[in-house]
Amino acid sequence: MDLFNQSSFQNKLPFILPQKEGYSYFFDEDKKAFIISIPNGKLIFVPNFFDENLSSELMNYFLENDNNLNWNKIDWREFEKEKLSEINFATINWTHNQIKIFGKLLFEPRFSAWYGDEEAAYSYSGLKLKPNPWNEKLLFIKEKIEKLIEEVEKIQNKESLKFNSVLLNWYRDGQDSMGWHSDNEKELGQNPVIASVNFGVPRRFLLRQINNKSHKLEFYLTNGSLLIMAGQIQHFWQHAVPKESKINEHRINLTFRKIKM
Known part of the structure; x- marks a missing residue:
């Protein structure tokens, strides 16, 4: 199948792969999903996992508040x-966390929230998160x-991959970002599967090999898109959401994961 002729993608793939051995993909027409093989890993990318109307509805749901603030119009x-903490959000307990970078406590360049099973505690960058229900x-x-x-x-075995937690990140504009990192904390176990779903303004999502940073992948994550990282990706690759100065709109990303109890 020649994916470049698919009108739904306007003659352009929504990702960039290195033109090297070990990188390949095919399109699952039934699931509308790209199945992508890379060295030491596998990706599943569904550009239109949720349609535009449902995605907008969910975006409003995540930012609903009892302060009668129009989330899309205030700074x-x-x-x-x-x-x-002055804002009483109706559905998500958003926080602005401090993380430790090179021994210094700094506020993250985004808002976040941690949800999941009661026992699904999670730690990263000096943070210890207890899940909201x-x-x-x-x-x-x-x-x-x-599904x-x-x-x-x-x-x-349907129980073999049931997520028990989710990290929500709210990027207020293109100045909010996520630096290079791997989701390789011990609580995630060996070869974790991370499912990332995106709402709001499209943003770039980058991956690079840890031992050869010239090998990079780039995805354009649109409203309602889903990207799943599997295999050994978290041990051999890093990912990031870079700053984009021209973006003035909101994006919310949810990364589902399974914490090992």
Whole structure:
């Protein structure tokens, strides 16, 4: 199949792969998913996992608040740091966390929230997160992703890949970002599967090999898109969401994962 002639992608793939041995892909027409093989890993990319209307509805749901603030029209940088606690969000307990970088405590360049099973505690960059309880919409998204993975991977044991937690990141504009890192914390176990779903303004998502940083991949993550990272990716690759100065709109990313108890 010649993917470059598919009108739904406007003659252009929504990702960039190195033109090297070990990188390949095919398109699952039934699931509307790209299945991508890379050295030491596998990716599943669904550009239109949620349609535009549902994606917009979920974006509103995540930022609904009892302060009668129109989340899309105010400057959320006025609520940096501790001031965020003044907002009573109706569905998500957003926080502005401090992380330790080179021994210094700095506020993250984004807002975040941690949800999941009661025992699914998580630690990274000096943070120790206790989960908020699941809500209806987060469970809906989680179960839809799990169903797709079961169908694509033909998993017989449906309990083998049930996510028990999700990290939500709210990027207020293109100045908010995520630096290069791997999701390789001990709580995630060996070869974790990470499912990332995106709402709001499209943003670039980059991957690079740890031992050869010239080998890079780039994805254009649009409203309602889903990217799943599997295999040994978290041990051999890093990923990042770079700053984009021209972007003035919001993006919310949810990364579902399974914490080993």
